[in-house]
Amino acid sequence: MMPIFLLVSSTISFAQISNTQKDSLYIVQIEEKKEPSKVLHAEPLYIDLIRDLGARKGEKEWNLGLGLTDELTFDSYEALIEYEWAPMDRLGLEVELPFTFYSTLANNGGAATPSNRLNSIKIATQWSFFVNERMATSMAIGYINEFELSDFRNFGKPLISGNAYNPFLVVAKRWGNNFHSLIYTGPMIGHEFESGEVHTSYDVNTSFHYMIPGTRNFIGVEFNKTWQHSDFDMTMRPQMRLGIADNLMIGIVAGIPISRENERFSSFLRLIWEPKHK
Template sequence: MNIKKKLMLITLLASSIYSVAQTTKSERDEIYIQTIEDDKEPDKVLHAEPLYVDLIRDLGARKGEKEWNLGFGLTDNLKFDSYEALIEYEWAPMDRLGLEVELPFTFYSPVSDTGEELNPANELNSIKIATQWSFFVSEPMATSMALGYINEFELSDFRNFGKPFITGNIYNPFFVIAKRWGNNFHSLIYTGPMIEQHFNTNKFHTTYDVNTSFHYMIPGTRNFIGVEFNKTIDESDFDMTIRPQMRLGITDHLLIGIVGGIPVRRENERLSSFVRLIWEPKHH
């Protein structure tokens, strides 16, 4: 066999292998998406959920779905480090409706000789209760939309715990729209105002959040890599934190999310990190 025929054979073989690999990749994607979307009621679209500002429940949630989350984070705030921890339970009591209860904690540690008395006091930040209703789910368009509401009962810190017990309230309505592009690329917008009421002064303070995220889901798996852009508008002040992230499936029901935080023009905050453990009990 001459060299020209050998090269043609090698090219044909390589092309065949690539074609098979691409077909297998596409088939894995289709099979995984079908396990979420097809042959089940009501309709549901597979979306990648951001890991830092997460959703109350999957968009298009189906009755009986539930999930436990444990979160752990560290933020460098120049004069002190803050450690956050949270425990969160979310469930769907009926189709398209998600509910959530969350307890977020923050602990502080000085990084210089500023003295402990100058640091914020450790605290259980609030008791958060939330609901989310997916009012639009389209499998042909691979698009979902939801409205939700989070209510946070702000609590006194541990130095003054119970004096009083509840110090304020945060009202947070929000809107979510998510779109999957093809089989693997995902985008999501999560936005709404946060209205904080301090009971001792009865004053209100409003900020507005616009969180956008983009993810690439690894073919045939629940694993993804992506980024969140968490943006806050406070009157004339604008803050943004970029959060690169990845999610890995450990077992069929246990996942881990790893998030970095890179602030953009924040005066007192430097790099941060966050880890989320996600356990989804089996449901019928």
């Protein structure tokens, strides 16, 4: 009878395991799968990372994003496509093409509407210099460079109208199995080639997430804060991530401006596909 009992015991379905056990198994799958060490963190959906903290060689991900923002006198529609990958352990690279399209609102008082544009060609890198499984903490430094392009109305006159430089620091901490916090901060320096003007701002993006027990789904919020000279803007972005398949997820984000003069509510969707890797 003993072999039959062992066979029955070994075929208990994953659905019968408690959510706490599922969380632990998923964390083990991510963190103890292979070297180097890696900590599972919830990644914010609007200001996302270049690659997972503690990225392992061969990881890759495609993102498609769509957004809508009420800009008082017109609506702006955001679209982006990005590809990120890890050519070596703990190093992430990314290429992104962000577009913005505009629609004039009725009764806008004759205000001008910007021209549609491919905003820039964005390239980025991120290096995870600290990964500690016992502390469930990761840190990374990175750099984003944006070659800013002329709008479609004046495309090619010139082709590249400016450059934006954005070094950043990321610090993330998981509390237990389900609670996650993250800080993403750094300056943004924009240089307009024709006028020679340089614009500097500083961003501090903080996020807090709760991963639903037994799943990869989470709910949370980002606080995107920007200082530029004496001006301060902040947008609160409640969000959720839902798993559609093993390697396909969708992120849903709402934008609520707290201190912003020229913007009302916004929404954003992010489709995340992670191709299998060895």
